[in-house]
Amino acid sequence: MRDHAQTEEDAEINMTPMLDIVFIMLIFFIVTATFIKEAGVEINKPPAVTAEKKDRASILIAITETDEIWINRKQVDLKSLRTNIEKLHAENPQGTVVVQADARSKAGLMIAVTEAVNDSGVPSVAVSTKEK
Structure with missing residues (x-):
């Protein structure tokens, strides 16, 4: 026992x-693990027939239907947008910028955002859409 x-x-x-x-x-x-970057707000993207998938989007800029600009879950104004893009692009020079504009946002604001991206020295800008 x-x-x-x-x-x-x-x-x-x-x-x-x-x-x-x-x-x-x-x-x-x-x-x-891969980490997904988000702009910080929900965007209703416009549909497009000629959409192409882009890889390596390092900077996401969102434009809401109320014409607010968001980067990395923070709201920024148009005046400080170029400085923010230059700082983020310096962290990842190979990445591209993707603009996610709401279908009901003003086209003029999207053009101003795209010009700020071009002025910051980023060689490539894409506009995010949903498949039709």
Whole structure:
């Protein structure tokens, strides 16, 4: 009877290797995760027939239906837009700028935003639309 009780005490499961594996898997998923950038507001994009998919969009600029400009979940005005774009473009020079204009926003504001992007030295600007 005494031998049986002692073997049960010796039969504990060692959790250290399993914790090591879980920790390594956690590090792997954190390192390989991709992060989606968002402008910070919900935009009703206009439809387009000739839409093309663009990769490496590093700066997203959103124009709401009330003509507000948003970058990285922060509202900015048109005067400080060029400075913000230059700072973000310096962090990722290979990325492009994508303008997400609401279907009910003013076209003149979208043109002004596009000109601010061009003045900041970014070589490529795209306008985001939804598929028709």
